Amino acid sequence: MHLQFIKRSTLAFISSLWLAGSVFAADPWPSHPIKFIVGFGPGGANDLVARVVAEAASKQLGQPIVVENKPGAGSVLGADFVAKSPADGYTFFVSAGGIVTNPMIKTSMPYKDGDLVPVGMLAISPSIIVVSADSKVNNLKDLLVLANESKGLNFSTAGTGSTPHFVAEMLKVKAGGKYEIIPYKSGSEGMVAVISNQVDATSESSVVVIPQIQGGKLKAIASTWSKRIAALPNVPTTKEQGYPEVFIGHWAGVFAPKGTPDAILEKMNQAINAGLKTEAVQSRLTPQGIEPAPGSRISFAKFLADEKARLGPIVKRANMKED
Numbered sequence: 001m002h003l004q005f006i007k008r009s010t011l012a013f014i015s016s017l018w019l020a021g022s023v024f025a026a027d028p029w030p031s032h033p034i035k036f037i038v039g040f041g042p043g044g045a046n047d048l049v050a051r052v053v054a055e056a057a058s059k060q061l062g063q064p065i066v067v068e069n070k071p072g073a074g075s076v077l078g079a080d081f082v083a084k085s086p087a088d089g090y091t092f093f094v095s096a097g098g099i100v101t102n103p104m105i106k107t108s109m110p111y112k113d114g115d116l117v118p119v120g121m122l123a124i125s126p127s128i129i130v131v132s133a134d135s136k137v138n139n140l141k142d143l144l145v146l147a148n149e150s151k152g153l154n155f156s157t158a159g160t161g162s163t164p165h166f167v168a169e170m171l172k173v174k175a176g177g178k179y180e181i182i183p184y185k186s187g188s189e190g191m192v193a194v195i196s197n198q199v200d201a202t203s204e205s206s207v208v209v210i211p212q213i214q215g216g217k218l219k220a221i222a223s224t225w226s227k228r229i230a231a232l233p234n235v236p237t238t239k240e241q242g243y244p245e246v247f248i249g250h251w252a253g254v255f256a257p258k259g260t261p262d263a264i265l266e267k268m269n270q271a272i273n274a275g276l277k278t279e280a281v282q283s284r285l286t287p288q289g290i291e292p293a294p295g296s297r298i299s300f301a302k303f304l305a306d307e308k309a310r311l312g313p314i315v316k317r318a319n320m321k322e323d
Helices: 002-026 045-061 073-083 098-105 140-147 163-175 187-195 206-214 262-276 279-288 297-318
Strands: 034-038 065-069 091-095 116-132 153-157 179-183 201-205 218-223 249-257
Touching (some): 034 045, 034 073, 045 091, 045 206, 073 091, 073 098, 073 249, 116 163, 116 206, 116 262, 116 297, 140 153, 153 187, 163 201, 163 297, 187 201, 187 206, 187 218, 201 206, 206 218, 206 279, 262 279, 262 297
Parallel strands (some): 034 065, 034 091, 153 201
Antiparallel strands (some): 116 201, 116 218
């Protein structure tokens, strides 16, 4: 009887393993819709990139990718939601640069560094330094001359720790001069202040300023990325004009909750990269000044580490604190 019990138990165990294996084989990831959480409201560059890439990656994975907006606290609310979501491969965070800079600037964070793990870079929209169309400034050298005059330079930003704020601080450190940094509620408001000559200059995402440049309301004097972008081929980079240290972009990348299986992270990375390389994605992003940036999980992690090392000292030197 004891032997029969052992046999029955063994058969039951083997059957359960077979059943579990069959279920697993029939239910591979992804088996139902995936969420991309965006930490900003609809209509911005981050949201635009998320939606374009979600559509392309979903075709690679065979499941819909639904984009949900959870704005607030400089994207911290959306990041925290994903950090506390199940690590099952069905909830991802589409980040901007704040995922690097928010912990440097904010006095407290609701999630820990490391609670979100990098999956892949999506795209980069360089910050374009602009002045009003009728400004006497025609290049970066002219702008720095203005900054060194007695009156100095009024520079609008989208708030403390925003990309325009970093550009102004980089210019100040590398070229000197007097800067009156004027925060607005958004990059769009800061841009309007330049158009109306309330301030001398700003630096905003290419996707935000290109329509105003094309409309003759703004003049682009420098791109803050490592190479010229296809949408503004005649605008030289800060590096070309002698200031390679003035380097920053509005980028978007995908993160997952810590503990998400590596196999899922890798499969999502591959789906994103395949989507970014399609003509459908490139034709929608590139004309707006957004450059697709496919790459490995390792290369994205290195980019993040480099950003932390580079931007941290600027935050300390400028004593950046949350508004």
